[in-house]
Amino acid sequence: MVRVILRRLIQLVVTLIALTTLVFFWLRSLPGGPVDALLGERATPQTRELLTRALGYDQPIWVQYGRFLKNVVTGNFGNSIRTGEPVTDVISRAFPATVELSVAAIIIAVGLGVPLGYLAARHRGRLLDNTTIIVTLVGISIPIFFLGYLLKDWLTQGLHIFPPSGRISTGMDNTDVTGFFVLDGLLTRELDASADALWHLVLPALTLATIPLAIIIRITRASVLDVLDEDYIRTADAKGLRNPTIRKRHVLRNALLPVVTIIGLQTGALLAGAVLTEKVYNWGGLGTLITDSIGGSRDYPVLQALILLAAAVFVVVNLVVDLSYAIIDPRVRVR
Amino acid sequence: MTSGGISALSDHKRRRIDELISRTSETGGVSLLRDAGRRLVRNPTAVVGAVIILLFLVIAIFAPLVAPHDPVQRFPELTQNLTVDSIPGATAGHPLGSDPLGRDFASRMIFGARQTLFVGVLATLIGLLIGVLLGAIAGAVGGWLDVLIMRLTDVMLALPSLLLAITLVALASRSTQWTVIIAVAVVNVPIFARLLRGSMLAQRESDHVLAARALGVKRHTIVLRHMLPNSLTAVIVQATLTFAVAILDAAALSFLGLGDPDINRAEWGLMLGVDGVRYFEVRPELAYFPALAIILVALGFTLLGESIREALDPKNRR
Numbered sequence: 001m002v003r004v005i006l007r008r009l010i011q012l013v014v015t016l017i018a019l020t021t022l023v024f025f026w027l028r029s030l031p032g033g034p035v036d037a038l039l040g041e042r043a044t045p046q047t048r049e050l051l052t053r054a055l056g057y058d059q060p061i062w063v064q065y066g067r068f069l070k071n072v073v074t075g076n077f078g079n080s081i082r083t084g085e086p087v088t089d090v091i092s093r094a095f096p097a098t099v100e101l102s103v104a105a106i107i108i109a110v111g112l113g114v115p116l117g118y119l120a121a122r123h124r125g126r127l128l129d130n131t132t133i134i135v136t137l138v139g140i141s142i143p144i145f146f147l148g149y150l151l152k153d154w155l156t157q158g159l160h161i162f163p164p165s166g167r168i169s170t171g172m173d174n175t176d177v178t179g180f181f182v183l184d185g186l187l188t189r190e191l192d193a194s195a196d197a198l199w200h201l202v203l204p205a206l207t208l209a210t211i212p213l214a215i216i217i218r219i220t221r222a223s224v225l226d227v228l229d230e231d232y233i234r235t236a237d238a239k240g241l242r243n244p245t246i247r248k249r250h251v252l253r254n255a256l257l258p259v260v261t262i263i264g265l266q267t268g269a270l271l272a273g274a275v276l277t278e279k280v281y282n283w284g285g286l287g288t289l290i291t292d293s294i295g296g297s298r299d300y301p302v303l304q305a306l307i308l309l310a311a312a313v314f315v316v317v318n319l320v321v322d323l324s325y326a327i328i329d330p331r332v333r334v335r
Numbered sequence: 336m337t338s339g340g341i342s343a344l345s346d347h348k349r350r351r352i353d354e355l356i357s358r359t360s361e362t363g364g365v366s367l368l369r370d371a372g373r374r375l376v377r378n379p380t381a382v383v384g385a386v387i388i389l390l391f392l393v394i395a396i397f398a399p400l401v402a403p404h405d406p407v408q409r410f411p412e413l414t415q416n417l418t419v420d421s422i423p424g425a426t427a428g429h430p431l432g433s434d435p436l437g438r439d440f441a442s443r444m445i446f447g448a449r450q451t452l453f454v455g456v457l458a459t460l461i462g463l464l465i466g467v468l469l470g471a472i473a474g475a476v477g478g479w480l481d482v483l484i485m486r487l488t489d490v491m492l493a494l495p496s497l498l499l500a501i502t503l504v505a506l507a508s509r510s511t512q513w514t515v516i517i518a519v520a521v522v523n524v525p526i527f528a529r530l531l532r533g534s535m536l537a538q539r540e541s542d543h544v545l546a547a548r549a550l551g552v553k554r555h556t557i558v559l560r561h562m563l564p565n566s567l568t569a570v571i572v573q574a575t576l577t578f579a580v581a582i583l584d585a586a587a588l589s590f591l592g593l594g595d596p597d598i599n600r601a602e603w604g605l606m607l608g609v610d611g612v613r614y615f616e617v618r619p620e621l622a623y624f625p626a627l628a629i630i631l632v633a634l635g636f637t638l639l640g641e642s643i644r645e646a647l648d649p650k651n652r653r
Contacts, residue, residue, distance in 0.1 A: 015489045022490065026506055141579065141633035143586045146607060146626045149615050157616070269495035276497075276587055290498075294505040295592055307502055311493040 096179030097285030104205035117220025139214030148280035264321030381642030387635030466527025474535025488525035575640030
């Protein structure tokens with residue numbers, strides 16, 4: 001087991017280093033390179049040369065690469081072109097917003113997805129099952145940014161139930177402790193702020209949850225159907241075990257294995273959906289940061305750090321899923 | 336009416352007996368493909384998917400005949416009443432009204448089928464070709480090439496697919512229609528590569544390959560004639576599903592401002608992601624129609640792809 005973890009960890013580091021290297025050389029192969037990105041195309045040759053030297057771009061490429069690697073390891077990603085602040089500051093400010101949104105989305109997706117998938121499977125071929133199948137198919141076929149605008153149009157402009165955008169009402173006097181507004185409100189006993197933040201969270205979280213929810217329902221349904229076909233379920237039934245016991249011990253426990261994998265994969269992929277969702281609701285998290293760094297002149301230092309962060313999160317989540325799989329499923333451990 | 340025994344049987348049972356009699360006259364078994372094909376035609380889900388795709392193809396091919404107007408022509412009678420806050424709705428000769436530049440929206444929707452098909456097919460095909468090539472090499476040759484190709488796919492899979500596409504477009508110096516197509520295509524390369532490699536590895540020890548090797552068939556002939564055709568069905572299923580994802584990803588890139596900058600291009604993702612969203616409060620139809628079209632087509636391809644996969648699964652053989 002320890003050896004497996006070690007091998008996976010090494011593989012993970014290799015993947016991340018390879019990605020870092022690709023990003024590094026790609027950015028330097030761009031016409032004009034990072035200096036033009038910083039100065040724009042109308043800079044004089046003198047300023048260009050000055051900045052080239054100041055940033056060390058006149059050094060041999062392998063010297064630059066070595067320094068770049070050292071900076072990445074020590075968490076120094078330089079300054080944002082757009083705002084001039086250190087990249088780490090810009091990212092850590094946006095980070096909690098996206099985590100809050102993602103956690104809410106995952107709670108919705110898992111909390112609704114697993115029970116709905118299970119119910120659909122148990123009512124196979126009936127109205128509930130067919131409706132679920134159609135709705136989930138539309139869920140994976142709809143552009144989620146469009147769904148976001150639709151929800152916003154109906155539930156904020158039309159019915160005035162939810163706020164249209166942002167994380168909290170302007171004028172709400174909330175104290176920033178952790179950056180997670182809902183949690184902050186609870187910690188500081190400002191329950192109105194907490195409720196307000198939660199209210200703002202509903203629509204974006206629903207939008208972001210759409211695809212994972214649809215996928216989790218479909219996988220759970222398929223997996224439960226597979227398990228129901230197994231011989232050991234028939235055996236358990238023949239032994240005279242009571243239905244609730246069979247469902248809990250035999251069906252659910254086995255059927256949830258593939259679901260765990262899919263939940264992990266979808267969690268890792270949330271940042272991609274967050275880019276779209278955050279733009280719709282003006283959320284101000286990492287997704288907004290990605291959109292801002294590619295709009296107009298591209299903010300390469302921020303973008304580079306975000307790519308690495310996204311990859312690191314995604315790869316680590318996948319590793320955790322694989323390992324947890326070994327814990328849940330004894331058969332994997334033996335191999 | 337001589338045998339009372341048989342006429343007493345229900346119609347259902349008689350038909351079943353006829354079916355059994357006719358089956359025994361067949362000498363060989365049924366090939367998997369023919370069997371799968373038959374199951375596919377009987378499956379209503381597959382038929383619905385196929386009909387949607389067919390309709391989409393017909394509209395795309397005959398767009399100039401179906402569309403009432405040129406998709407890029409600006410009409411003076413439409414531009415007259417056109418402001419940022421009011422975009423003319425349906426009028427005589429323009430059933431869906433105008434777009435923000437005074438062009439006939441219905442014609443743009445119809446021509447949109449063409450461009451959407453173009454983007455989806457090319458993105459899928461490019462991803463498929465590169466992926467299949469890499470996967471086949473990795474699986475058939477093995478050794479250090481296999482390791483190298485697999486590590487490369489690891490790196491590509493280290494980012495969620497849409498994020499990888501965003502990164503690729505953002506890293507290109509400026510976006511064109513081709514950067515969108517290539518970015519969406521590249522995202523699918525590792526998926527096809529892994530699919531092919533897995534299929535190659537599974538076949539390497541199988542009987543038909545061993546037999547061919549024992550007969551002294553050259554290695555590249557084994558790979559091309561014996562192994563690749565066997566992987567084809569899985570590739571087709573994946574390609575059908577990829578098409579749906581490709582047009583959704585292209586729409587998302589347009590929404591993020593990374594799409595095709597050509598304002599004349601009528602492509603559903605572009606129409607939805609740029610004008611549809613920008614004028615959502617003024618005239619939501621500009622978003623509704625392209626969105627509905629995208630959902631339908633994505634649904635069609637997903638339905639067909641999953642039905643083919645289900646039909647090919649020997650577990651469902653009955």
